[in-house]
Amino acid sequence: MQRRARRKFDDEPENHERWLISYSDFITLLFAFFVVMYAISSVNIGKYKVFSDALGDAFGGQGSATPINTEVLNLPIPNPALKRRTELLRKEKEQMTKLAQDLLSTMAPLVKEGKVRVTQNSRGVSVEINASVLFEPGQARLTAESREALTEVAGILKNDPHAVQVEGHTDNVPISNANFPSNWELSAARAGAVVRLFIDAGVPPPRMSAVGHADNIPLAPNSEAEGRARNRRVAVTILSGMPDPSTEVPTGPVPPAQTPTP
Incomplete structure (x- = not known):
């Protein structure tokens, strides 16, 4: 077993x-x-x-x-794209600041008289010129003195790559004649006159644009003569290629009131 x-x-x-x-x-x-x-x-x-x-x-x-x-x-991870944009934004702001200084220097006599204001803001650099400096009352033909000043401005802008927008503004006093049925036509014609001068002085046409706002963007109340005089203006804005939202920094005095004209 x-x-x-x-x-x-x-x-x-x-x-x-x-x-x-x-x-x-x-x-x-x-x-x-x-x-x-x-x-x-x-x-x-x-x-x-x-x-x-x-x-x-x-x-x-x-x-x-x-x-x-x-x-x-905990060290932040480098972002090459963000770093490059920050650097480009810094250079753009430096370029726009230099442009504002050059324009301020060119328009210095009118700035001292309070007829021109140069500002640098989020859109770029803006040159606000009182209409009494550029045109006769109710007209859109540039005066001889204004043509000389604007030609110097064009000399700075023609070698600058930025787009330029010219805006015409009026007060709220109605105008009606054979040339300008309303303030819309007057403001647009004044902006167009400045654009034509810039183009004749060498600024490339594709960079230019003209806009008429009539009395729709006032800087001061139209109820008084001083406010209406301030509202009659032409604004030349050199548009930044990289807009940076920031507080507007005025680099020239605010234009005082002029004798009221339409």
Whole structure:
């Protein structure tokens, strides 16, 4: 009986799937390795401390790890596009500031008289000229003195790449004659007269535009003569290529009131 039992044991077939035990252990360890790598790919200080303490306790060591330099981890990631835009914006502001200074210097006599104001704002650089400097009352033909001053301005603008917008403004006193049925036509004609002079002086036409606003954008109340005189103006704006919202910085005095004319 004992001999038969031994023969039965010896005759059992060999287990050919024993390798699966080692394979499953290897897969488990590999899975654990990737889990650990994923966990430490984005470091969280609190989780890192708990994880390092757990590992230390599991392997019989001290549950502490080398402190992480949080100052390095919190450093902002450089943004090349943002850095380049900031640099371009800085250069644009410097260029517009220099342009404002050149225009202020050119128009200095009229600025001192309070008939011209040069400002640098979010749109660019604006030169506001009182209409009494440029035109006769109710007319859109430039005077000889104004042509000379505007030609000097054109000399600065013709080599500058920025677009130029000329805006005509009037007071609210109605006008109606054969040439100008309303203040709309008068304001547009005055803006167009300045644009034509700039083009004749060498400023490229594609950079120019003329707009007439009539009395719709007043600087002062039209109820008094002083306010109406201030509202009659032509604004020459050199438009910034990279507008930067900022507070308007006046670089010249506000034009005082002139004798009221339509």
